[in-house]
Amino acid sequence: MKVTLSGLHFTGLPSPDVAKAAQVKLASPPVLRLLGTQVIRLEGRVCSASNPDIIYEVAICQDPPEWSCGCPHYIYRNKFCKHLSKLLLSVIRSIHV
Numbered sequence: 001m002k003v004t005l006s007g008l009h010f011t012g013l014p015s016p017d018v019a020k021a022a023q024v025k026l027a028s029p030p031v032l033r034l035l036g037t038q039v040i041r042l043e044g045r046v047c048s049a050s051n052p053d054i055i056y057e058v059a060i061c062q063d064p065p066e067w068s069c070g071c072p073h074y075i076y077r078n079k080f081c082k083h084l085s086k087l088l089l090s091v092i093r094s095i096h097v
Helices: 072-077 082-096
Strands: 026-035 038-047 055-061 066-069
Touching: 026 082, 038 082, 055 082, 066 072, 066 082, 072 082
Parallel strands: none
Antiparallel strands: 026 038, 038 055, 055 066
16 A cells, blocks of 8 residues: 655644754654554654653644643643654655655
């Protein structure tokens, strides 16, 4: 089965912060969960900026738009964090390269 990712579109998500995403690294390649040929969920593991030994589980769902991260910024402030930005940008960049 061929999966075309050029039509990947997430609605209702905040814009990813490119500068903050550059501060962290992926701990493993992102995983795309599909329904047929449509991406419905992104999952990944992203390292902490302050301590690379700490790895956060990150997930972004397409419909309805939902996201989660295990970092304190997300847990206590419920804000779209640099780890979520990194996951989203890594997939977008891999599609458009």
